[in-house]
Amino acid sequence: MSLLEVEDLAIHFGGVKAVDGVSFAVEAGEVFSIIGPNGAGKSTIFNLISRLYKPTRGKIMFDGRDITPLQAHEIAPLGLARTFQNIELFDHSTVLDNLLMGRHTHRSTNWVQDMLFVPAVRRAERAHRRKVEDVIEFLELEAYRDKLIAGLPYGVRKVVEIGRALAVGPKLILLDEPASGLSVEESQEVAYWIEDMRRDMGLTVLMVEHDMSLVTQVSDRVLAVANGQPLAQGSPAEVQSDPRVMAAYLGTEVYT
Amino acid sequence: MKVIFKTSYDNDIDLHEDGWARGRIALLVVVMAALPFLVGEYYLAEAANTLIWSLAGMGLMVLVGHTGQASLGHAAFLAIGAYTDVALMNIGVPWIISFPLAGLATGLFGALVAIPAVRMSGIYLAIATLALFVIVEEMVILLEPITGGVGGLMAPSIEIFGVNFDRYTNLNNFYWLCLAVVVAVTWLYANLLRSPTGRSFLAVRDSEVSARALGINITRTRALAFGLSCGMTGLAGSLLGHYIAYFNYELFSVFISINLLLVVTIGGLGFIQGAFMGAILITAVPQLIAILRGTVNDLTGIDLSVLPGLDTLIFSAILIGFIIYEPAGLWGRWLKTRVWFQLFPLARRDMFRRQKSYLKTERQR
Numbered sequence: 001m002s003l004l005e006v007e008d009l010a011i012h013f014g015g016v017k018a019v020d021g022v023s024f025a026v027e028a029g030e031v032f033s034i035i036g037p038n039g040a041g042k043s044t045i046f047n048l049i050s051r052l053y054k055p056t057r058g059k060i061m062f063d064g065r066d067i068t069p070l071q072a073h074e075i076a077p078l079g080l081a082r083t084f085q086n087i088e089l090f091d092h093s094t095v096l097d098n099l100l101m102g103r104h105t106h107r108s109t110n111w112v113q114d115m116l117f118v119p120a121v122r123r124a125e126r127a128h129r130r131k132v133e134d135v136i137e138f139l140e141l142e143a144y145r146d147k148l149i150a151g152l153p154y155g156v157r158k159v160v161e162i163g164r165a166l167a168v169g170p171k172l173i174l175l176d177e178p179a180s181g182l183s184v185e186e187s188q189e190v191a192y193w194i195e196d197m198r199r200d201m202g203l204t205v206l207m208v209e210h211d212m213s214l215v216t217q218v219s220d221r222v223l224a225v226a227n228g229q230p231l232a233q234g235s236p237a238e239v240q241s242d243p244r245v246m247a248a249y250l251g252t253e254v255y256t
Numbered sequence: 257m258k259v260i261f262k263t264s265y266d267n268d269i270d271l272h273e274d275g276w277a278r279g280r281i282a283l284l285v286v287v288m289a290a291l292p293f294l295v296g297e298y299y300l301a302e303a304a305n306t307l308i309w310s311l312a313g314m315g316l317m318v319l320v321g322h323t324g325q326a327s328l329g330h331a332a333f334l335a336i337g338a339y340t341d342v343a344l345m346n347i348g349v350p351w352i353i354s355f356p357l358a359g360l361a362t363g364l365f366g367a368l369v370a371i372p373a374v375r376m377s378g379i380y381l382a383i384a385t386l387a388l389f390v391i392v393e394e395m396v397i398l399l400e401p402i403t404g405g406v407g408g409l410m411a412p413s414i415e416i417f418g419v420n421f422d423r424y425t426n427l428n429n430f431y432w433l434c435l436a437v438v439v440a441v442t443w444l445y446a447n448l449l450r451s452p453t454g455r456s457f458l459a460v461r462d463s464e465v466s467a468r469a470l471g472i473n474i475t476r477t478r479a480l481a482f483g484l485s486c487g488m489t490g491l492a493g494s495l496l497g498h499y500i501a502y503f504n505y506e507l508f509s510v511f512i513s514i515n516l517l518l519v520v521t522i523g524g525l526g527f528i529q530g531a532f533m534g535a536i537l538i539t540a541v542p543q544l545i546a547i548l549r550g551t552v553n554d555l556t557g558i559d560l561s562v563l564p565g566l567d568t569l570i571f572s573a574i575l576i577g578f579i580i581y582e583p584a585g586l587w588g589r590w591l592k593t594r595v596w597f598q599l600f601p602l603a604r605r606d607m608f609r610r611q612k613s614y615l616k617t618e619r620q621r
Contacts, residue, residue, distance in 0.1 A: 050469050076471030084469075090462035092526065093455075096268070100452075101459050105471040107452040111480060114451035115444045121451055122269055128452075129265045168470065 001064060003028040003172055003204050004049070009058035010228075011048060018044045020228040021058075026172070031198055031205040033219040035212070035239070037248055041228040042208040043085055046176050049206075050082050051075050063171065077105040081165035082174035085208075087157045091150045095160050098149060099135055102167030103128040135163045139193065155186050162193065166201075173197065175207040179214050187214055194218045212240070224248070258598070271446055288435055292428040300431055304423075306539045307434040308495045313519040313531035314445055315488030320517070321525040322454070323481035324461030326378065329385030330516050332392035333486045335508035337362045337493025342411050343402045351414045351421075355494055362490025367483030374478035389510060396505040408504025411497045423499055434495055441488055445528055448484075457481050518571065522578050524585025533586035541574070542567055 002025035009022045019041040026032045034042045047053045049060055051072045060068050062080060081102070090098050106128065109121045136142055139159050144152060149160065158178065165173050175194075179187035191214050197203040209215050215222060216236040224231040224239050226248035232239050239245055260273050272278040292300055312334060319325045340361045344354035373384050396403045403409065414421035414433065421429040448454045456477050459467040464474055493508075500507055515538055523534025545567055549560045560566060582589050596603045 052465060052468065071473075072468040073471050073473045076469060082469050084466060088463045088466040088469075090459055090466070092462055093458055097455060097458070101455050101467075102470055104452060104456060104459070109452065111448070111451075111453040111484075114453040115448050117447040117451065121447075122266075125269050125451070126265050129268070164466075164470070 002026060002061075003063060004206065005059075005061040006045075006049070007059045007061070009045065009048060009060065010056050011044060011053055012056045017228050019048065019055075019225075022223075022225060022228070022230050024223050024230070024233060026204060026206055028171075028204050029198065029202065030220040031194060031207065031218050033207045033209055033215045033222045033236075034225060035209065035215060035222055035245075036225040036231075039227075040225045040248075042225060043176055044228075045225070046082060046174050046208060049075075049174065050080070076168055076170075079169070079171035080174070081168035081170035081172075083161040083165050083176055083178065085176040085180065087154075087161055089149045089157055089160055089164070092148065094146050094148055095141060095144045095152070095163075096132065096136075096146060098160055099132040099163050099167045100128055102164040103131060103169075105168060106131075131169065132167055135166045138166070138196070139163045155182055158182060158186075162190075166197070170203065172204045172206060175205060175209075177208055177210065179209060179211045187211055190214065191217050216240070269450065271450065285435075285439060289432065292431055297427055300427055301423075302539060302543065304427070304431045304434045304499060306535050307431075307438045308492050308499055309516075309519060309535035309539055310532045311434075311438050311441060311495065312489050312492035312516055313523065313535045314441060314528060315485045315490075315492060316516045317520050317523075317525075317528065317531045318445070318448075318457070318488065319481055319485035320520050321527070321530065322449070322461060323457045323478060323485075325374070325478060325481065326382040327385040327485070328382045328510070328513050328517070329387075329389035329392075330485075330489050331508040331510060331512035332385075332389040333362050333366060333489040334493030334496060334512060335392055335396055335505065336365055336486075337490030338411075338497030338503070338508070339396065339403050340490070341494035342409060342497055345412045346409075350416070352416050355491065358494040359487045359491040362493070363483045363487025366486025366490075367479050369486075370479040370482030371475070374475055374482065386510070386513075389513060393505055393508070396508075404504065406504060408502060408506075410502050411500070414498060423501055430498070434499075437491060437495065441491065442528060445488075449528070453480070518575055522575060522585055524587030524589075525583075527585070527587040530585050530587040533590075537574070537586065538571075541570060545570060 004026040006025070007023050009019055010017065011019045022041075022045060024032070034045060036042050044053065048055050051067065051070055051074075055068065058068075059066060062078060065078070067075060067078065067080075090101060093101070108124050109118070113121055136145060139162065141156075141159065141163060144156055144160070149157060152160070158181070162175065162178060165175075178190050178194075182190065194205055194207070195218055197205060205218075207215075207219070219236050221234065222236045222239040223233045224242065224245045231244045231248055232242040234242075260267065262268065267273070272281065291303055295303070312330070315333070316327065316330050319327055337358045341351075341354050341358035344357055345351060349357070369388060373381060373388075376384055397405055399405075413425075414430070419429065420426050421433050423430045456467070456472045459470065459472055460474055460477050460481075467477075468474060496507070497503060519534030519538050520531060521534070522537055523532065524530030549566075552558055552560055578585060584591070592608050
């Protein structure tokens with residue numbers, strides 16, 4: 001059984017069919033990419049999976065469970081974390097605190113214990129910190145640990161977003177354009193991280209990305225969408241050479 | 257510049273960065289505790305007033321500074337705290353029990369109100385809390401058997417295990433009582449901020465959509481923040497009742513709500529210290545104006561008391577000045593000054609220049 005199954009997913013905003021009948025399945029341990037021109041509905045699919053939007057039609061199954069009726073905050077505890085295309089970090093906190101906020105689903109103390117700061121809170125904080133330090137080491141964020149997000153360069157913020165999603169300790173991580181706005185070297189780094197996530201952490205990665213070199217490098221399978229509808233699905237090479245995909249990107253018939 | 261050498265995760269978990277910081281706080285508490293022996297009765301009463309305002313300011317700070325919710329109705333929660341405490345004492349409950357109960361009742365009321373209210377945000381929430389304030393004010397007048405209606409009521413003298421803490425006959429004791437409450441609440445608040453609960457408040461403030469994606473239940477977090485905020489304000493209200501001793505609904509006017517907002521904004525949003533700075537300012541400025549009036553009258557013979565709006569004018573000018581020139585408030589200004597001295601002579605002029613950026617949660621809506 002697949003880790004994530006999306007069946008006939010659709011959302012309509014008034015007359016706009018942002019996503020219309022998209023189905024795909026992500027197997028455990030694979031890197032699955034969604035590509036498509038601007039406005040194709042890629043990020044909308046992500047927002048549907050993380051339940052920020054309510055689908056008009058269709059079903060989302062995660063880990064054998066129907067998550068369609070759940071609320072947005074009930075998704076992360078199941079082991080599904082995400083990043084945002086336009087960085088959504090907590091700007092007035094440090095990198096460390098941002099990553100610790102990613103540990104929210106693992107909190108073991110309630111607010112009364114927190115206010116009294118009973119020994120259990122300190123123990124839990126130490127445990128969270130150890131997990132977060134693993135993430136910091138993995139993404140090489142040591143130099144920025146105590147820096148405020150507001151003062152960080154774009155590339156680093158992008159990495160902190162990935163780090164915060166990793167701190168959740170997910171089974172499946174949704175990366176919404178992890179390489180957009182990054183330099184060639186930085187996006188190459190992202191590619192290595194994605195490979196490490198899969199190989200060393202056993203994560204499944206679902207990614208929306210425009211950078212085709214990154215997509216071809218790391219993806220096992222690719223789904224192309226345009227105008228909210230699926231165009232083609234298969235290995236990166238198959239999808240890239242699909243005439244319908246080329247037409248969607250270039251806007252006309254392709255003459256060879 | 258001082259660099260802290262961290263050797264364990266506990267360095268980051270502890271409340272203070274090192275022994276010096278801990279020592280400074282201890283020294284401050286000692287000086288505050290010794291205040292009755294250092295200043296006269298008049299200034300001691302003012303200090304008690306400042307402590308009560310700090311407590312109420314911390315209450316609003318949880319909500320406005322750390323969770324990003326506006327409230328124009330906090331005078332209502334002061335009133336609920338004050339009346340609950342006095343009502344319980346009047347039926348024979350000792351203060352040591354009625355005081356926490358007053359805080360609890362106000363907190364519960366706040367949390368209940370919050371469940372529908374937190375669906376709103378920004379200006380709408382501010383208006384809703386203002387409406388709540390009007391309702392509570394009317395209720396206070398209508399519930400005459402408990403609240404004394406328009407006539408008001410007398411707060412009984414506080415007795416704990418035979419020791420009297422009356423504001424007039426034993427001002428020193430009353431002051432120490434206020435100090436103890438403020439120290440305890442500050443400690444709880446500081447703990448909150450270094451724990452997962454406090455982080456979830458900040459998350460809700462800075463980006464709702466990623467807070468939800470991280471598994472934070474927005475409605476519950478906001479309701480909790482509302483409850484804690486109202487609870488602290490209720491405790492302050494109860495102390496304020498005993499401080500004023502004889503009060504009616506007019507003590508809790510809408511201007512108190514606005515002054516509380518001034519406390520947190522001028523003090524510095526998002527800092528516990530800000531609540532104290534704001535409280536000091538808001539209680540000191542009327543005194544300074546009174547002194548100024550006297551001096552002007554003595555020197556020039558001009559009687560400024562014919563200008564009744566002078567206080568409001570000066571307050572407004574201070575507020576506008578802060579919003580334009582120092583949005584981080586008094587505490588933010590102090591932090592910047594400290595960095596300037598730490599880096600001396602390397603501080604640059606535009607080091608703290610604000611980058612124009614919009615709150616993400618506002619963009620998402």
